[in-house]
């Protein structure tokens with residue numbers, strides 16, 4: 067029996083994985099694609115955006131959401147059973163696409179394809195790593211060297227590993243194909259600078275392409291035939307290298323996420339501006355979710371990656387669905403203690419119409 071190819075789409079929070087997948091599904095060229103989505107945070111926003119996008123090949127049957135958690139930590143409990151169930155279906159997919167959370171290490175997931183029940187049926191066609199080119203150009207993953215040097219002098223016992231930078235490097239190291247996405251936000255010279263920087267970190271011979279909104283032909287993304295499950299042991303993550311000896315569990319303690327239930331968004335522009343202000347003053351990496359706008363039949367998608375905020379109406383609220391504003395906020399644990407999370411929640415609620423929310427509660 068021929069193995070089903072599986073493509074793993076990875077990349078940091080907000081790099082454009084869901085957008086790329088949406089375009090891929092729209093241009094799948096007749097392939098039946100099953101999509102497995104894993105998200106960090108308690109709100110399944112990506113799956114909801116994809117099933118809400120109206121693409122024929124994107125029905126609730128085609129999109130499988132893994133329960134919340136880090137895909138690399140819950141491989142045995144969650145991912146393997148999901149794959150087994152998918153492989154037991156009468157109508158098998160032509161291709162499987164897996165979107166990892168922006169905070170996941172791809173290595174343990176790819177290694178899971180060597181589990182006997184999966185290895186005989188599926189092969190990893192390729193790991194596609196999506197990069198936010200503008201964020202890299204702005205140095206968002208790099209350490210502030212002066213700050214690190216100052217901290218080292220202040221306390222030599224401190225652990226100065228940068229969790230963002232390590233995760234970013236691990237995602238690049240795992241790649242068979244790298245997509246320099248958001249090319250529209252940088253000029254040609256910056257794109258080349260980022261390309262050279264990334265090429266220096268990637269495995270030898272890895273192809274790097276640039277894209278806007280993840281627009282790439284399906285034939286570029288699929289059919290790489292890398293068989294990455296056999297190569298992944300050579301592309302170890304920082305964590306695997308550090309903990310090989312002691313076998314320590316990987317975890318995501320460095321990152322924090324919480325969900326904010328808020329009231330109606332009367333003025334989307336003012337709401338986005340207020341959110342931008344909050345992101346500027348707190349250590350927030352990502353905000354995403356849906357908002358209720360009074361008088362509008364459609365729900366408003368809210369997307370924030372760093373300071374960049376996008377809002378658009380995606381689909382009508384469904385019959386029987388509660389019209390509500392729910393957002394997931396993700397940031398570094400160090401910057402988001404309980405008091406700060408509470409203050410951010412109150413501030414977001416303050417940007418919305420509380421009376422509408424209180425009436426709904």
Ligand SMILES: Nc1nc2c(ncn2[C@@H]2O[C@H](COP(=O)(O)OP(=O)(O)OP(=O)(O)O)[C@@H](O)[C@H]2O)c(=O)[nH]1
Nearest residue numbers: 078079080081082083084085168248278279369376
């Ligand atoms: N300007 C620009 N914006 C983009 C591009 N690709 C994606 N975006 C925007 O970036 C934001 C995040 O995109 P997503 O596709 O949700 O990113 P993601 O990687 O799936 O995010 P997580 O799942 O939260 O990690 C959205 O507002 C997108 O519209 C691009 O090429 N250019």
